[in-house]
Each structure stands twice: as C-alpha cells, then as structure tokens.
Amino acid sequence: MNAPHPSKVAGIDSTVPAPAHTVASVATGTSPAARANPQNAPGALLQDRLAGWVSDLTTLHELTERLARTRALDEALRETLRAGAALVGARRGLVVLEPADGLGPDNMIGLGLARADLGHIETIPRSSLPYGRILDGLPGADDGIAEPDLLAEKGLDPRHREVAARLGYAASYTLPLVPEPPEPPEPPEPPKTSQPPDAPLTAGPGLRLGAAVWLYDEPAEPSERQRHLIGLYARYAAEHLARLLELERTRASMTTISEELLPSRLPRIPGVQLAARRRTSSYGGGDWYDALPLPDAALGLAVGSVTGAGPSAVAAMGRLRASLRAYAVMEGEDPVAVLSDLELLLRLTEPARSATALFGYCEPSLRKITLAGAGHSPPLLIGERRTEFVETSVSAPLGMLACWEAPSVEVHPEPGETVLLYTDGLLHRTGDPTDRAFARLHAAAAGVPQALRRDPGAIADHVLRTVLPEGAASSKGTSAADSAEDVVLLAARFE
Structure with missing residues (x-):
C-alpha cells in the first residue's frame, strides 16, 4: 500500500526534513498499532510519522494564514x-x-x-x-x-x-x-573566448x-x-x-512629500485666527488646503481634493495648488474667475483627472467671505447662536464639464463665529450615507464646548475627534485609520 503524501501547504516548504519528534516515534516504536500487530509495524509507524508531520504543517498553515491577514x-x-x-x-x-x-x-x-x-x-x-x-x-x-x-x-x-x-x-x-x-539571476552565456568566464553571480544574505x-x-x-x-x-x-x-x-x-507641498505655517492676518488639521490616508491622497495673504489685507482660503491616490495624486495636488495660488494673486477678489481658470488649466493639462475645490476671498476687516465651489461640500458656520451649513450653489467638479461656471455666495460671520472648510474625506470616512454624514458633522460642530469656541484649532480637533474617533469602524466595517480618504479641515475664526 502506498503511503499518502501530505498536501502542500501555502507558505510551507513540504520538502524540509520531518520534525525530530516524528523520527523519535520511529526509533522507539511506541505506536499502539505496531505493538498490537508487529507484522504491520512499518506501515503503522509510517502513518504515525506522516500524521505528526501533517499536524505540524496544519498548525503552521493556520498561524501563517492569521499572519497573512495582518x-x-x-x-x-x-x-x-x-x-x-x-x-x-x-x-x-x-x-x-x-x-x-x-x-x-x-x-x-x-x-x-x-x-x-x-x-x-x-x-x-x-x-x-x-x-x-x-x-x-x-x-x-x-x-x-x-x-x-x-x-x-x-x-x-x-x-x-x-x-x-x-x-x-x-x-x-x-x-x-x-x-x-x-533568487540569484541566471548567469549570462559565457563568451566563446579563450579567457576564463567570470565567477557566477551569488545572492547576498x-x-x-x-x-x-x-x-x-x-x-x-x-x-x-x-x-x-x-x-x-x-x-x-x-x-x-x-x-x-x-x-x-x-x-x-x-x-x-504631501506635507511638504502644503503650507508650512498659516499667515497671521488681523481680525481672523486660522487653524488647519489633516489626516493622511494610508495610500497617500490628494487633499489640500491653503491660506494665502492677498493685497489690501485680504486673505485667500482654499480646500480641495484631486481624484485618485498614490504618488500621481500627490503630484497633481501640488501642481493644482500652486496654480490656484497664482490665479488667487491675480484675480482673487473674484473666486468664480479663479476656479474657472483652474478648470481650464486642468482640462488642458490633465484631461483624465478631475478635482473638487472651494475658494474664498476673505476680507477680515469687513467680516466677509466671498465663496465659490466646484463639486465641494458646503462650509460650516459655527457660532454661539447658530450652527449651519452655508448655502452654496450646486456645481460639478473641475474637469467634468466642457466649461465650468457657478455663482459665488457671500458669508458674513458674526464676531466670535468660525467658518469651517473641509474636504469630502471627512464625510466619506464615516461610511454613512451622505445625509447621515452631514448630520453627524453638524451635531459635532453644534456640540463644541463653550470653553473651546475661542480657539479654531480646538474646534477643528473636537469636530475631528467626534466625527472620526481614532480606531472606530465605519458602518462598512472599515477603520478610519485604514481609509483611502484624506481629511483636511481649515478653520477661520473672526474676531
């Protein structure tokens, strides 16, 4: 009778020598079947040895399977x-x-x-x-x-x-x-000369x-x-x-790399306090924020997101942010024109890519922000007497239409109120439907403790912790830390 061969287990080399305990069982002859019938001793001992080997391989298979899932x-x-x-x-x-x-x-x-x-x-x-x-x-x-x-x-x-x-x-x-x-590469064919061939290539440790x-x-x-x-x-x-x-x-x-492409520090402009928070995905996304001083004591505020992930998305994010900065300096008082120029550039230079963006021309002395958005979520206005989303026009992302244009809106925050700009990753990481994600964000903003409302950084931290607790799993079973979405928050508190 032919002895059965142990099945090959993924990740385990079945050609390695048998463990020592299987050899010992052969030497000592302790098998019950062998003692009961000495004529069948060789076959019974072989079965014992194979059973021990298969048991070890099964254990290793289970352990390596668990490790492979990490x-x-x-x-x-x-x-x-x-x-x-x-x-x-x-x-x-x-x-x-x-x-x-x-x-x-x-x-x-x-x-x-x-x-x-x-x-x-x-x-x-x-x-x-x-x-x-x-x-x-x-x-x-x-x-x-x-x-x-x-x-x-x-x-x-x-x-x-x-x-x-x-x-x-x-x-x-x-x-x-x-x-x-x-594995060492195969050595090339030796030249047909009288000279001795080179030494074969070997792999280092x-x-x-x-x-x-x-x-x-x-x-x-x-x-x-x-x-x-x-x-x-x-x-x-x-x-x-x-x-x-x-x-x-x-x-x-x-x-x-993505952090180096973002502002190293936020500008200090009289009449407004700024704070930014960012959570990077494990895959490297293309979300960005910017705060740019403009002429006449104005300020350009922007958040955006490029489609895709990985090095190409990060590189595209850097190019798009740099271009938006240039357009903001030239015609920042007209946010619609800034995004129109950005959309034209994106369509001409990267036709296979789209992006969302929100740009605001902020005049701190007047407590006024003129906003234009392209496929982006509406900002959130947080104050003592109100917490509400800013009503912006519905518009397509950049690069999706032959010609983009949408009307701008004006926001007039009261003293002590904070305008929170954020990227869509904040909503997507929850794993909830859009309406529930917005409701969760609104509840988090409305629940900011009174002691934290004077600090835009503390407000952003509270919203981030409440909407996306560290290690919490979404309704789809995905941990926030494992999400492919970047998260960016930019908070501006008016004095």
Missing part, C-alpha cells in the same frame, strides 16, 4: 509574537524591529510586557542580551540563541540578572528575523529586520521539534514583515 506592521509584529509563543511554549516575549540598512523604523513591541517592563529591559547592556548580539551581527547567532537557565549562568550581566528577577522570567529563546535572500525573544517563567528551552517549527514560521514571518516594512516606508515618504 495589514499593519505593528499588528504583524504582535501576531508574530503570539504565534511564536504558542510554538515554543512561552507566555511572554518581545520583538525588536531594527532593520540592518539603518532606514528604520525602529520599534520594540512586547507580549505580556508593559511599556515599563520593556523600559527595564532596555537598561540592560545591549552586548549582554541575545537580541543585541543578533542585531549587532555577531557570529553564532543565526540559528537562534537559547538561555535555558538565566539565573544559573555565572557570566550573566548583573543588570540582566536584576531585571530578570524583577520581571519574573528565568529563560529565553531568541531568533533573528531574516527574510530569504533573493537577506536583510536582517530584527529579532524576536520569547521568555519562560521557569528554566526551560524549546525542544528540537519546537525549534524546527518556529524556524519555519520565522522564515515566513520575516518575508511578510519585509513587505509591510517596505509599505510602511513608502507611506511615510508619501506623507512627508
């Missing part, structure tokens, strides 16, 4: 710690992220350890810690470092002994997180990302089987972490 780097690090603790039989641990290329981000995350506990561990000299030796690239640490009885080691650093006793751990197992090196440490409450160390399983899991985890690390770096770069 989308953020910190979440993946925590899942790696939890899975590793289950595989090596530990209760606590920590992972240190410190990429070897020095580009960061550096981080330390604990499992069953508070922030203060991690702080105590960080006071131990780095050279006396196994993860420190791994991160410093010292030899002999590639296969993991086991410390089965810390307190019994004679050469243990005194500070390490003190921290271990304080936190209540007696043993540790440390493993490097190193993804597999890339994989990029070390960090190290994971699991802590035991009593003297212990993982068995050969456990080391085999955690080694397989760590190899897959390092690959997944490397992808998330690259994504995290890309998002950080996108955030930096």
Whole structure:
C-alpha cells in the first residue's frame, strides 16, 4: 500500500526534513498499532510519522494564514509574537524591529510586557542580551540563541540578572528575523573566448529586520521539534514583515512629500485666527488646503481634493495648488474667475483627472467671505447662536464639464463665529450615507464646548475627534485609520 503524501501547504516548504519528534516515534516504536500487530509495524509507524508531520504543517498553515491577514506592521509584529509563543511554549516575549540598512523604523513591541517592563529591559547592556548580539551581527547567532537557565549562568550581566528577577522570567529563546535572500539571476552565456568566464553571480544574505525573544517563567528551552517549527514560521514571518516594512516606508515618504507641498505655517492676518488639521490616508491622497495673504489685507482660503491616490495624486495636488495660488494673486477678489481658470488649466493639462475645490476671498476687516465651489461640500458656520451649513450653489467638479461656471455666495460671520472648510474625506470616512454624514458633522460642530469656541484649532480637533474617533469602524466595517480618504479641515475664526 502506498503511503499518502501530505498536501502542500501555502507558505510551507513540504520538502524540509520531518520534525525530530516524528523520527523519535520511529526509533522507539511506541505506536499502539505496531505493538498490537508487529507484522504491520512499518506501515503503522509510517502513518504515525506522516500524521505528526501533517499536524505540524496544519498548525503552521493556520498561524501563517492569521499572519497573512495582518495589514499593519505593528499588528504583524504582535501576531508574530503570539504565534511564536504558542510554538515554543512561552507566555511572554518581545520583538525588536531594527532593520540592518539603518532606514528604520525602529520599534520594540512586547507580549505580556508593559511599556515599563520593556523600559527595564532596555537598561540592560545591549552586548549582554541575545537580541543585541543578533542585531549587532555577531557570529553564532543565526540559528537562534537559547538561555535555558538565566539565573544559573555565572557570566550573566548583573543588570540582566536584576531585571530578570524583577520581571519574573528565568529563560529565553531568541531568533533573528531574516527574510530569504533573493533568487540569484541566471548567469549570462559565457563568451566563446579563450579567457576564463567570470565567477557566477551569488545572492547576498537577506536583510536582517530584527529579532524576536520569547521568555519562560521557569528554566526551560524549546525542544528540537519546537525549534524546527518556529524556524519555519520565522522564515515566513520575516518575508511578510519585509513587505509591510517596505509599505510602511513608502507611506511615510508619501506623507512627508504631501506635507511638504502644503503650507508650512498659516499667515497671521488681523481680525481672523486660522487653524488647519489633516489626516493622511494610508495610500497617500490628494487633499489640500491653503491660506494665502492677498493685497489690501485680504486673505485667500482654499480646500480641495484631486481624484485618485498614490504618488500621481500627490503630484497633481501640488501642481493644482500652486496654480490656484497664482490665479488667487491675480484675480482673487473674484473666486468664480479663479476656479474657472483652474478648470481650464486642468482640462488642458490633465484631461483624465478631475478635482473638487472651494475658494474664498476673505476680507477680515469687513467680516466677509466671498465663496465659490466646484463639486465641494458646503462650509460650516459655527457660532454661539447658530450652527449651519452655508448655502452654496450646486456645481460639478473641475474637469467634468466642457466649461465650468457657478455663482459665488457671500458669508458674513458674526464676531466670535468660525467658518469651517473641509474636504469630502471627512464625510466619506464615516461610511454613512451622505445625509447621515452631514448630520453627524453638524451635531459635532453644534456640540463644541463653550470653553473651546475661542480657539479654531480646538474646534477643528473636537469636530475631528467626534466625527472620526481614532480606531472606530465605519458602518462598512472599515477603520478610519485604514481609509483611502484624506481629511483636511481649515478653520477661520473672526474676531
């Protein structure tokens, strides 16, 4: 009878040697079926070995599936710690992220350890810690470092002994997180000359990302089987972490670039106080705001959004904002003309893209704003006696029609009132229908505490916290932090 072959599991190399515990079962011959019928011993022992192997692969498959569902780097690090603790039989641990290329981000995350506990561990000299030796690239640490009885080691650093006793751990197992090196390219055909061919290309070592440490409450160390399983899991985890690390770096770069394209500071104009708030999406969106001093002590206020996400949307946002600034300087007192020029430029230079925009010509001395909008949500007027949306004309976004034009409206805020401009991302991130999203925004603005109404920044913060609580899930099940929408708020309070 042919023995069944274990199925191939995604992310697991089925060609690796069997774990040690399966070999031991063959050597000792402890199978009940083998003892009952010695003639069938070889087949029964083989089935036992295969059953143990399949069980291990099934466990690894479930753990790697859970890891593959993580989308953020910190979440993946925590899942790696939890899975590793289950595989090596530990209760606590920590992972240190410190990429070897020095580009960061550096981080330390604990499992069953508070922030203060991690702080105590960080006071131990780095050279006396196994993860420190791994991160410093010292030899002999590639296969993991086991410390089965810390307190019994004679050469243990005194500070390490003190921290271990304080936190209540007696043993540790440390493993490097190193993804597999890339496949070497095939060498070219050697030239048909008498000269010897060049040496074949070889792949360098994989990029070390960090190290994971699991802590035991009593003297212990993982068995050969456990080391085999955690080694397989760590190899897959390092690959997944490397992808998330690259994504995290890309998002950080996108955030930096988009922030550099926005005003570094808001102008100070007598009679009005300004504040801006922004939440960047994980994909890099094209929302922007601007506040530009204009002649005659006037002020140009603008918010807008470019369709799309990623580097192209950020670049288009920068071009559009710069163009709007130029048009505002030339004819800012006529917001309709400013947006008409912007629409013509967009249609001629980027015909495949559309954008929404709201521009206001603000005269603080008169407490007056002349507004024109292109497919944008209406501003919100927040005061002690009223909280209402400004009635603006319904108009298409820029780039959607052959010729854009819409009438402007005038807003006359009372002393102490705040005009809040915002992008559509504030509404979209709620996941609610449009009418409910507007109702939520209105309720948040009406509920601004009296003590915060003198500060436009505090008003914007309160609205943002109330409409989009950190980590809250929308009605569609999407976290606000994971949304593809940027959010921009620009608040102007009149004195």
